[in-house]
Amino acid sequence: MSISSFLRKKFSRSLFFPAHNRGQALPKKLVQLLREDPGFWDLPELPELGSTFSNFGLIKDSQDYFAKKFAVKSCWFGVNGASGLLQSAILSMANSGEYILLPRNIHISVIKICIVANIIPIFFDLEFSEISGHYLPIKKDWLKKILDENLLNNLKIAGIVLVNPHYQGYSCEIKPLVDLCHQFKIPVLVDEAHGSYFLFCEDYDLPNSAVKANADLVVHSLHKSLNGLTQTAMLWHQGNIVDKNKIARKINLLQTTSPNSLLIASCEESIKDWLKKDSLEKYKKRINQARNIYHELVSRDVPLIKTDDPLKIILNTGFHGIDGFTADEFFYKKGVIAELPETMTLTFCLGFVEQTNFIDMFEHLWKSLLSSGLERKELKPIRPPFSLIQIPEITPSESLLRDSEKVNIKQSIGRISADIICPYPPGIPLVIPGERMEKERVDWLIKQGLTGENLLDFYINVL
Ligand SMILES: Cc1ncc(COP(=O)(O)O)c(C=O)c1O
Numbered sequence: 001m002s003i004s005s006f007l008r009k010k011f012s013r014s015l016f017f018p019a020h021n022r023g024q025a026l027p028k029k030l031v032q033l034l035r036e037d038p039g040f041w042d043l044p045e046l047p048e049l050g051s052t053f054s055n056f057g058l059i060k061d062s063q064d065y066f067a068k069k070f071a072v073k074s075c076w077f078g079v080n081g082a083s084g085l086l087q088s089a090i091l092s093m094a095n096s097g098e099y100i101l102l103p104r105n106i107h108i109s110v111i112k113i114c115i116v117a118n119i120i121p122i123f124f125d126l127e128f129s130e131i132s133g134h135y136l137p138i139k140k141d142w143l144k145k146i147l148d149e150n151l152l153n154n155l156k157i158a159g160i161v162l163v164n165p166h167y168q169g170y171s172c173e174i175k176p177l178v179d180l181c182h183q184f185k186i187p188v189l190v191d192e193a194h195g196s197y198f199l200f201c202e203d204y205d206l207p208n209s210a211v212k213a214n215a216d217l218v219v220h221s222l223h224k225s226l227n228g229l230t231q232t233a234m235l236w237h238q239g240n241i242v243d244k245n246k247i248a249r250k251i252n253l254l255q256t257t258s259p260n261s262l263l264i265a266s267c268e269e270s271i272k273d274w275l276k277k278d279s280l281e282k283y284k285k286r287i288n289q290a291r292n293i294y295h296e297l298v299s300r301d302v303p304l305i306k307t308d309d310p311l312k313i314i315l316n317t318g319f320h321g322i323d324g325f326t327a328d329e330f331f332y333k334k335g336v337i338a339e340l341p342e343t344m345t346l347t348f349c350l351g352f353v354e355q356t357n358f359i360d361m362f363e364h365l366w367k368s369l370l371s372s373g374l375e376r377k378e379l380k381p382i383r384p385p386f387s388l389i390q391i392p393e394i395t396p397s398e399s400l401l402r403d404s405e406k407v408n409i410k411q412s413i414g415r416i417s418a419d420i421i422c423p424y425p426p427g428i429p430l431v432i433p434g435e436r437m438e439k440e441r442v443d444w445l446i447k448q449g450l451t452g453e454n455l456l457d458f459y460i461n462v463l
Pocket residue numbers: 080081082083084086107109163166167191193194221222224231232233425426427
């Protein structure tokens with residue numbers, strides 16, 4: 001089957017990203033554009049359009065309009081996902097040889113730019129749920145402990161990244177954290193890839209957007225948490241700590257010279273759509289429906305884990321001795337495609353479309369899974385073996401430059417990793433280059449592989 005044929009495949013439910021649910025929730029203006037003669041809209045950077053960092057043109061006007069609307073200093077559309085804009089944002093905070101503070105659930109794109117630009121990550125650990133096996137949102141006291149100078153050995157910190165909300169939708173109160181970092185004079189980048197729509201619903205009992213919490217830089221993934229096409233993203237910038245000109249130069253450094261005009265239009269339309277009163281009302285209804293889905297399923301004994309993003313449904317499969325990967329296979333075969341299988345859970349994204357007859361369908365499938373005679377196992381989340389603060393023993397850049405040797409994971413104990421180990425989704429590295437493969441880490445990695453076989457035969461490059 002060709003790729004294009006596969007793209008036409010129908011599923012009974014598409015509960016994954018992009019959140020526009022296979023076009024059903026795309027903004028009207030984008031749908032009109034797509035109905036033009038195929039490819040008619042595929043324009044280069046004509047003078048009328050300009051580019052995301054030019055001083056003239058419709059793209060600049062649109063970015064300026066949104067910056068004014070949300071009372072920030074500047075903003076930029078992105079066509080290489082939140083990944084691309086996170087990388088530009090990191091480069092605008094930290095120079096080669098400088099340190100940045102990263103939570104253990106950081107996205108892999110940040111590690112990649114640290115490697116390329118010789119920026120040194122200092123990892124801080126997060127609280128961990130023994131029920132879901134997920135990291136928990138960070139609290140102010142936890143962050144205070146981390147920012148303590150003694151713990152950081154008086155190293156000068158060029159910036160910090162906070163991931164909020166997490167992939168599964170857990171969210172912290174972001175404003176006190178941003179304020180705390182600012183008290184320590186540390187610039188804050190918030191990876192809000194999963195929370196773009198919070199910005200538009202301040203009165204809707206959702207987590208606060210970091211854009212409203214004065215974070216210096218905030219990155220949105222418009223296809224994950226708004227109704228943009230895949231690869232669309234936005235970088236918001238405010239305050240005087242990070243230099244606007246430096247950000248524009250770093251975006252220019254990493255971005256293609258031929259940004260796709262359809263994606264740029266999608267960035268604009270997905271944000272404009274949420275600013276329209278009637279669309280916003282429609283999306284608020286969806287949020288209400290999603291909240292109702294959660295409560296109704298819980299009342300029918302479907303084991304869901306509570307999260308702060310109503311559009312994420314987290315099924316606690318582990319509670320019934322079924323791992324998320326096995327449950328995923330079962331749902332997939334029934335045409336219900338989830339977003340994120342993990343050891344204890346399976347996460348579904350409702351997206352921005354109306355989910356009709358969802359509750360009965362979901363309850364029915366879950367109960368058929370339970371009665372399918374599947375072997376149950378005793379499942380327990382495995383706590384990550386990290387200390388509160390950890391710095392790779394060798395810089396990630398250097399460990400990639402040195403000669404390395406490929407060994408079986410079990411033989412890697414005591415060696416220094418020259419690889420990133422990172423399952424996707426969720427794209428959170430478990431090991432990065434420069435970190436030592438202590439026995440606890442290797443045991444933990446092996447235990448992650450539920451099926452066992454995958455990881456037992458797993459090779460890694462080490463120094
Ligand atoms: C927390 C987080 N940040 C950033 C990204 C990157 O987003 P994108 O796929 O838009 O590049 C992801 C993707 O999974 C993510 O989960």
